[in-house]
Structures are given as C-alpha cells and as structure tokens.
Amino acid sequence: MIPLYNESGSLGELHARLATVLETLPLAGHEIVFIDDGSRDTTFAEVAALCEADPALRAIRFARNFGKEAAMAAGLRAATGDVVVLMDGDLQHPPELIPEMFARWRAGAKMVTAVRRSRDTDPWLRRQLSRGFYGLFKRVSEVALAEGGGDFRLFDHAVVRAINSMPERTRFMKGITSWVGFHQEEIPFDPAERAAGASAWSLLRLLSYAADGLSAFSTLPLRVWSLVGLVMAAMSGLYGGWLVVRTMIWGIDVPGYASMMVAVLFLSGIQLISLGVLGEYVGRIFTEVKARPLYLVAEKLGFDEDER
Numbered sequence: 001m002i003p004l005y006n007e008s009g010s011l012g013e014l015h016a017r018l019a020t021v022l023e024t025l026p027l028a029g030h031e032i033v034f035i036d037d038g039s040r041d042t043t044f045a046e047v048a049a050l051c052e053a054d055p056a057l058r059a060i061r062f063a064r065n066f067g068k069e070a071a072m073a074a075g076l077r078a079a080t081g082d083v084v085v086l087m088d089g090d091l092q093h094p095p096e097l098i099p100e101m102f103a104r105w106r107a108g109a110k111m112v113t114a115v116r117r118s119r120d121t122d123p124w125l126r127r128q129l130s131r132g133f134y135g136l137f138k139r140v141s142e143v144a145l146a147e148g149g150g151d152f153r154l155f156d157h158a159v160v161r162a163i164n165s166m167p168e169r170t171r172f173m174k175g176i177t178s179w180v181g182f183h184q185e186e187i188p189f190d191p192a193e194r195a196a197g198a199s200a201w202s203l204l205r206l207l208s209y210a211a212d213g214l215s216a217f218s219t220l221p222l223r224v225w226s227l228v229g230l231v232m233a234a235m236s237g238l239y240g241g242w243l244v245v246r247t248m249i250w251g252i253d254v255p256g257y258a259s260m261m262v263a264v265l266f267l268s269g270i271q272l273i274s275l276g277v278l279g280e281y282v283g284r285i286f287t288e289v290k291a292r293p294l295y296l297v298a299e300k301l302g303f304d305e306d307e308r
Contacts, residue, residue: 003071038065058302110182114152143178
C-alpha cells in the first residue's frame with residue numbers, strides 16, 4: 001500500500017525493487033495498491049502503465065489532493081491481505097526491509113514499525129522541533145510515539161480492521177497506530193535519498209500536522225487554559241486585597257497609566273490565546289459534524305467491477 005503525490009520518475013524503480021523483494025517471500029499471493037493523492041504530474045499515467053504490465057497492481061486515483069492521511073486510509077480500506085505493508089513511494093523507505101518485517105509478523109508481532117536511526121540528514125531546526133514534538137506528545141497524550149517512527153509499517157489484518165473502524169476525519173496515523181495497541185515491534189533503518197522529486201512537506205505543513213496530532217489525542221491544552229484562568233483569578237483577588245489594605249493604610253493615590261495598560265494588554269493576550277485554543281477544538285468538532293467523505297475517488301485500476 002503506497003500513497004503517491006507527484007512521484008513521477010521513481011515508480012519504475014520502486015515497482016522493480018518491490019517485485020524482487022516479494023518474490024523472495026513465502027506468500028500465497030500478493031497485491032500492490034497505489035493511491036494517487038491528486039498528483040499534478042504524470043504519476044497516475046506511470047501507474048496506469050505499470051498496471052497494464054503487472055496484474056498484481058491496483059490503483060486508486062483521488063478526485064483532488066486530500067492529503068496523505070486520507071490516502072493511507074483509502075489504502076487500508078482497499079487492502080485485503082492477511083498482512084499489509086504501508087510505505088512511501090519516494091524510495092526513502094527501502095523495500096528490502098520488508099522481509100525482516102514479515103519475519104517479525106510471523107513470529108507474533110501484530111504491527112512492525114521501521115524507526116529511523118537518526119535525523120542527521122534533516123536541517124537543525126527541523127530536528128529540534130521534531131524532538132520537542134515527540135517529547136511534548138509523550139507528556140500530554142494518552143499514547144506515546146516512537147521517536148523516528150514514520151509511516152513505514154507492517155500491519156496484521158486485525159490491526160487494519162481496528163484502524164478502519166475509527167470514523168474520525170481529522171486523522172493522525174502515528175497516533176492512531178499507537179492507540180489501537182496490539183503487539184508492536186520496531187526495526188531501525190537508515191532512510192535513503194529520494195529517488196526523484198522533492199518533499200511536499202514544508203515546515204509550515206509539519207507544524208500544522210503536529211497541531212492536528214496534539215488536538216486529536218490530548219485535551220490538555222484546554223485544561224491548561226482553565227488552570228491559567230484560575231491562577232489569573234487568584235492573582236487578581238490577591239492584588240485587589242492588597243489595594244484595599246494599601247488604601248486603608250496610606251490613603252488613595254492615582255494609579256499609573258503604564259501599569260494599567262500593561263495589565264490590560266497582558267490579560268487581553270491571555271484571552272485571545274485561550275480563544276484560539278478553543279477555536280482549534282471547535283473547528284475539529286465542526287469538521288466531524290459535517291461528516292463529509294474523507295476522500296473522493298475519481299478512478300480505479302485493477303479492481304473487480306463490484307469493488308469500483
């Protein structure tokens with residue numbers, strides 16, 4: 001199962017390496033499912049050509065770009081095997097690691113995650129933000145994420161059924177795979193260079209993705225601002241008491257303009273930040289209540305008529 005977005009130029013090598021690896025595994029049969037997430041290049045044309053040559057290939061094309069999370073959800077719903085492997089299409093996830101993942105599954109693991117040994121190839125700022133996110137997520141969420149664990153995973157079909165049963169639309173696959181539980185194991189690996197193209201994940205998109213993950217698996221931000229409100233109320237009460245005592249002892253004076261403005265601006269900032277946090281959660285409630293489809297399919301290749 002491979003989500004694709006503007007992966008033109010790497011699909012031929014990806015298919016060749018996958019076919020070589022799958023031939024070495026003791027499988028009764030296999031299928032490769034490509035999910036084209038509304039690519040703007042010739043990705044789907046290359047996928048269609050591969051489907052003509054290999055009957056084991058199946059392809060889904062979205063009506064537009066719905067995002068990688070939607071593409072992964074579509075792939076899991078389309079997969080039919082006893083074991084499913086999810087990987088990227090840029091060859092940074094080496095297909096040659098699949099036999100070891102398969103061996104772990106046969107030994108009893110229900111989910112096997114490939115974990116990056118290091119992030120030395122990432123820019124310094126991205127590495128620091130990534131470490132900070134994983135540390136924060138571990139502290140505030142009900143589940144813990146393996147640092148360096150990405151979307152290169154093997155799932156038993158029981159895990160696939162559990163994930164498919166989750167109807168939420170604001171999806172965070174890393175959190176979902178940890179939340180469902182089951183027996184999970186990790187395999188370290190070194191990601192390769194992209195075979196072609198460039199990553200579509202900018203720093204801004206990654207920050208937005210991190211915010212989605214935190215709001216999907218933690219209500220701590222809401223509780224934090226409740227605590228901030230209580231602390232500010234307590235401080236205001238103490239300060240009000242001090243003003244009464246000071247007036248009784250030294251009489252009335254004229255408050256300073258600067259201190260008044262600082263207090264007003266500070267409290268206004270606190271209120272706006274808390275409203276922003278509330279807005280994030282209300283926005284996600286609005287998304288869920290609308291109940292729109294997670295994705296729309298424009299075309300399918302390699303599927304039976306009743307599956308289209």
